[in-house]
Amino acid sequence: MALTDAAPIVTARVGKPESWTLASYLADGGYESLRKALGMEPAAVTQEVLTSNLLGRGGAGFETGKKWSMLRKADPVYLVVNGDESEPATFKDHMLLEADPHQLIEGAAICAYAVGARKAFLYVRGEFALGIERLTAAVNEAYGHGALGREIFGSRFSLDAVVHPGAGAYICGEETALLESLEGKRGFPRIKPPNFPAAIGLYGAPTVVNNVETLSNLPWIISHGGEAFAALGIGRSTGTRIFSLSGHVRRPGNYEIEMAKTTFRDLIENPRLGGGVRDGRAVKAFIPGGASAPWFGPDHLDLALDQDAVGNAGSMLGSGSVVVMDDTTCMVRAAWRITRFFHRESCGQCTPCREGGGWLEKVLRRIEAGAGREEDLDLLLDVCDNLAPGLSWPPRQTTICVLGPSIPSSITSAVRMFRDEFLRHIREGRCPFHGGGVK
Amino acid sequence: MARLGGDYLTRALETIALYPRPRSALIPLLHLAQEQDGWLTADAMAHVAELLELDAAEVYGTASFYDMLFTEPVGRHLVSVCTNIACLLNGGLELLEHAEERLGIRAGGTTADGAFTLEEVECIALCGEAPCLAVNWRFFGSVSGESFDRLVEDLSDGRLSEEVPSHGTLCRVRRTVGLAAEGAAVGAAEGAAKGAAEGAAERAAERDAGAGSGTEVGR
Numbered sequence: 001m002a003l004t005d006a007a008p009i010v011t012a013r014v015g016k017p018e019s020w021t022l023a024s025y026l027a028d029g030g031y032e033s034l035r036k037a038l039g040m041e042p043a044a045v046t047q048e049v050l051t052s053n054l055l056g057r058g059g060a061g062f063e064t065g066k067k068w069s070m071l072r073k074a075d076p077v078y079l080v081v082n083g084d085e086s087e088p089a090t091f092k093d094h095m096l097l098e099a100d101p102h103q104l105i106e107g108a109a110i111c112a113y114a115v116g117a118r119k120a121f122l123y124v125r126g127e128f129a130l131g132i133e134r135l136t137a138a139v140n141e142a143y144g145h146g147a148l149g150r151e152i153f154g155s156r157f158s159l160d161a162v163v164h165p166g167a168g169a170y171i172c173g174e175e176t177a178l179l180e181s182l183e184g185k186r187g188f189p190r191i192k193p194p195n196f197p198a199a200i201g202l203y204g205a206p207t208v209v210n211n212v213e214t215l216s217n218l219p220w221i222i223s224h225g226g227e228a229f230a231a232l233g234i235g236r237s238t239g240t241r242i243f244s245l246s247g248h249v250r251r252p253g254n255y256e257i258e259m260a261k262t263t264f265r266d267l268i269e270n271p272r273l274g275g276g277v278r279d280g281r282a283v284k285a286f287i288p289g290g291a292s293a294p295w296f297g298p299d300h301l302d303l304a305l306d307q308d309a310v311g312n313a314g315s316m317l318g319s320g321s322v323v324v325m326d327d328t329t330c331m332v333r334a335a336w337r338i339t340r341f342f343h344r345e346s347c348g349q350c351t352p353c354r355e356g357g358g359w360l361e362k363v364l365r366r367i368e369a370g371a372g373r374e375e376d377l378d379l380l381l382d383v384c385d386n387l388a389p390g391l392s393w394p395p396r397q398t399t400i401c402v403l404g405p406s407i408p409s410s411i412t413s414a415v416r417m418f419r420d421e422f423l424r425h426i427r428e429g430r431c432p433f434h435g436g437g438v439k
Numbered sequence: 440m441a442r443l444g445g446d447y448l449t450r451a452l453e454t455i456a457l458y459p460r461p462r463s464a465l466i467p468l469l470h471l472a473q474e475q476d477g478w479l480t481a482d483a484m485a486h487v488a489e490l491l492e493l494d495a496a497e498v499y500g501t502a503s504f505y506d507m508l509f510t511e512p513v514g515r516h517l518v519s520v521c522t523n524i525a526c527l528l529n530g531g532l533e534l535l536e537h538a539e540e541r542l543g544i545r546a547g548g549t550t551a552d553g554a555f556t557l558e559e560v561e562c563i564a565l566c567g568e569a570p571c572l573a574v575n576w577r578f579f580g581s582v583s584g585e586s587f588d589r590l591v592e593d594l595s596d597g598r599l600s601e602e603v604p605s606h607g608t609l610c611r612v613r614r615t616v617g618l619a620a621e622g623a624a625v626g627a628a629e630g631a632a633k634g635a636a637e638g639a640a641e642r643a644a645e646r647d648a649g650a651g652s653g654t655e656v657g658r
Contacts, residue, residue, distance in 0.1 A: 088562040089525045118620055119459075126470070126507050127563055129576040129609055136612040149619030158620035162457045165609055167466050168506030170561065184465030184491070186504040203460060246525035246566035253567040291524060291562075321566075323524055337527050341561050347504075 003270050006232055006258040009240050010216040014099040020134045022141035025102035031147050033219035037110045038155040045114040049218070051226030053238045057092075058082055058173070058211030059290065059319045061307050068115050070198040072206040079117040080202060081108055083124040083131070083212045084178055086170040088291035088341060090321040092242040092254050093212035097124060097131030100216065101138035105161065107215035109147060110222055112159050115208050119160050123178055126166040136163045170345035174401050175209040177347065188347050189401035213242060213320075233259035237306045243267055247286070247324035250275035260306035264288065264296070267305065268324055281326040285417060289318025291338045292406035294393060295413035314393045315409075330433035331421050335414035336364035342407045353404025356387045360411060367422060370430040377415055377422055384408035442486035443468075447475045450613070451490060453625055457618065461491045465501055469508055473607035478509040506560070507576075514549045514556035516594050517606045518542075519573045522559055525566035534570045535559055537584045541591060554595065556606075577603045 013019045013028060025031070037045050050065030071077060081104070085093035096104065108120050122139075124132050139161050142148040150158045164182060166172050172181045176190035179202050194200055201207025217239060221229050230238045237259040245267060246252045255273050264286065268274040277283055285295045288303075294315040296303070303313055310317045325334060343357035360383050366372050381391070388395035388405040391412055395405035415422060424432050443451050451471055455464045468490065472483035479502055488498045502508045520538055522531040538557055539545055546559040565571040568580025572587075579590060593599045604611065617623040 085564055086562065088523045089566045090562075091564040091566045094564040125564070126466075126505075126609065127573065127576050130578070132610045133612045136610055136614060140612070140615045143616040143619055149616065150622065160618045160620040163614070164463075165467060165470060166505075167469065167508050169504060181466065182463055183460070184462035184493075184501060186501055244566060246569060247528045252525075252569070287524070323528070325528060329528065334524060334527065337522065338524055341523055344561065 002262070003266055003272065004258045004261045006240055006261075008256040009220045010096060010100075010103065010213060011242060011254065011256040013103070014095065019099050020101055020138065022102060022138070022145060025100075026145075029223075030102055030219075031106055031145065031153075033222040034106050034109050034113075034147060035153050037113055037222050038153055038157055042114045042116060045110060045222065048221055048226040049114070052217075052221045052229035053226075053236060054214065054217055054221065054229065055236065055238070055307060056211055057213035057217075057241065057320065059087060059292075061317065064210065064214055067198065067210070068111070068208055070196075071115055071208060072199045074206050075116075076119065076205055077115055077117050078202045078205055078207045079108060079112045079115065079120040080175075080179065080182065080197075080207055080209045081120065081122040081212060081215060082173065082175060082178055082209050083122060083128070083135075084166050084173040085125055085128075085212070085319075086173050087319040087321065088338065089244060089246045089287070089323045090290055090319040091244045091246075092320060094125075094128055094131060095254055096212050096216055096242075097128055098134055101131075101135040102142065103216050103219060104135070104212055105138055105142050105148065107218035108161065109152065109159055110218045111208065111210060111215055113157050117208065118158060120162070121182055121202070122161060122163045123172075123182055124163060124165055126168050132163060132165050139163055169347075170341075171347045171401070171403060174403065177401070178209065179207065186347070188349050189403075191400055234261065234304075234306060236308055241305070241320055243305065244319075244321040245274050245324070246321065248278050248281065248326035248329070249324050250278050257305070260304050260309070262305050263302050264305065264322065265301040267322060268301070274324070277324060277326050279326075281328065283324060284327045284329055285325050285331065285413070287321070287323040287325075287410075289316045290321045291341060292316075292402070292409055293318045294409045295417065297417055316394075328433070330368070330431055331414045331418040332364065332368045332425055332431065333434065335410045336361065336368050338410040339364055339407060342403060346403060350399035350404055352387045352398045353407070356383050356404065357407050359383055360407060364411070367425050368431055368434075370425060370428070372422070372426040374423065374426055376426070377419065380411055380415060384411055441476060441480060442482050443472060443475060443490075447471055451487075453614070453617075455490065456623070457614075462493060465491055465493070465498065466505070469498075469502055470607070470609045473508065474609065475607070477515065477606050478511065478513045484510075512549075512553075513606055514553050515605055516554060516574050516603070517556050517558065517576075519558050519560040519563065519576075520546070521561070521563050521565075521569075521571055523562035525562065526570040529569040531570040534572070534582055534584070534587065538572075538587060541584075541588055555591070574599075574603050575606045576609065 018024050054064040055061045169187045171177045172187040177187040181187045197207040242256045269276050283298045307317045340361045343361045346353045348354045388408045454467045468487045484498045488495045520535045549556040571580045617625040
């Protein structure tokens with residue numbers, strides 16, 4: 001396997017001067033796909049997306065066309081764009097919002113037309129101030145151009161789009177929490193069933209919730225056809241995908257590459273991609289799909305960037321973020337920091353997550369500080385088992401949403417892969433990497 | 440301590456008109472209140488409650504859930520240093536320690552002159568340029584101790600006032616269109632919302648008079 005020469009789809013315009021303006025977008029043929037879609041039957045648009053087998057790029061990886069097809073028949077229906085990107089080490093939607101907001105608007109309009117939504121809410125993570133400004137400006141421009149508003153491009157389809165800022169809460173990336181937030185409430189996930197957004201979503205109406213990168217693929221799929229998209233990649237993992245690469249690599253960044261044709265090793269080592277581990281060091285472990293994903297060791301480097309292959313190997317491609325940790329990394333500290341994140345971001349509704357996350361964080365911190373006990377390793381796994389019984393993958397659910405059952409991923413990975421390192425912390429009474437421990 | 444005034448009130452009414460149900464405008468309105476005052480005063484939250492026909496407790500209950508919304512005063516420059524995994528691996532904790540030393544405050548604190556508040560935050564999605572931070576949610580990547588010190592000087596001397604607006608200012612681009620698909624211009628939508636808001640204010644006043652007491656928020 002190696003890097004293929006497939007041209008980028010969603011990042012094709014990133015880096016061009018003023019790529020976020022309407023003038024730049026139109027110069028590259030922008031909004032022609034929307035015109036084309038409006039000349040098709042809505043069902044034919046959905047069929048193209050089904051043919052493309054575009055998998056959701058937010059984390060769960062569900063088939064986009066299927067998600068649309070499951071929408072309960074009712075009036076109104078809503079489209080909600082999930083731009084609340086907050087999964088640690090994921091930074092692709094942040095880039096797309098700033099660099100190519102019109103591509104997102106065009107994709108959203110195509111989706112809205114296919115599912116019959118007359119109103120779209122573009123929920124953007126509140127911290128993305130520049131992205132919110134550029135998307136707002138782009139919405140203004142799109143109305144002026146006739147790509148949003150009444151009778152778009154002279155068709156009988158009308159659509160309003162509203163940019164909605166979040167206010168800082170990881171949990172709002174979970175689609176039902178996002179809907180609660182959009183209704184002006186605390187971001188508490190809803191119980192599913194019955195609250196699957198396709199059936200009972202925003203204001204109780206059927207709602208499609210799609211990720212920024214997912215929707216940004218639609219203009220290309222409509223202009224080139226679903227077949228052309230499905231021709232890229234292997235099996236169910238079609239098209240291209242942005243991988244957010246970070247940690248101990250020479251060239252961290254967002255890389256859009258063909259799905260399933262490239263391995264983690266290629267992504268990390270190829271000179272046009274990660275360029276290798278910094279300072280010529282070795283990979284100790286890597287996280288293949290966001291902080292919620294179980295870790296892999298160097299023995300998994302030759303695994304393909306394929307949703308099903310990674311799933312079968314016991315983790316997930318998730319949000320497409322790959323974090324590389326070299327042999328200088330303290331795995332106790334890494335697991336502690338990720339666990340502290342989940343503890344802080346727990347919405348507090350469910351006991352296993354609210355309480356379990358806090359105790360796991362405390363136990364990990366004391367090990368890192370040199371005050372751990374040998375029985376802490378069993379304690380960690382026992383609390384993890386209360387959050388995700390059996391510690392299987394994918395985790396079994398004890399809570400309303402998947403945040404809680406995601407907490408064990410990094411802990412069980414670290415304890416199983418680096419048990420000796422935990423024991424060294426405990427027996428030496430100090431962190432062998434950092435000495436002083438953490439605050 | 441202020442209610443939403445002048446153009447902030449106009450923008451609030453325009454915003455309410457964009458949603459099928461007024462409460463959806465709650466978070467956008469809290470951002471507006473924070474832009475006006477730098478943080479969420481009790482008066483502003485009470486005003487937002489009036490505009491949306493909510494109880495003050497519902498407004499405070501929502502506001503207190505979200506990390507970006509401050510119900511206590513905050514410095515003119517909110518410095519948010521990320522220490523999550525990608526930054527941790529690239530010196531994020533050390534950067535935070537440096538920031539604490541340089542500003543003379545611990546994370547969560549505000550300098551005596553009210554110029555800087557320092558906070559440790561979760562991943563802010565700039566991991567390709569770790570370690571990173573944001574000031575009033577304008578982003579700075581690949582930050583070293585040295586570049587942090589320069590940043591603090593530039594902010595103190597007002598050299599970055601264009602790039603970094605005051606705390607609370609989220610979006611400097613104003614929506615110029617109403618719900619065109621529904622046939623509503625910005626002004627028309629605003630007029631309708633204003634009528635509704637005035638009605639709501641009257642009803643709230645009646646309710647308060649009946650209860651014999653005002654409602655305090657955020658205490």
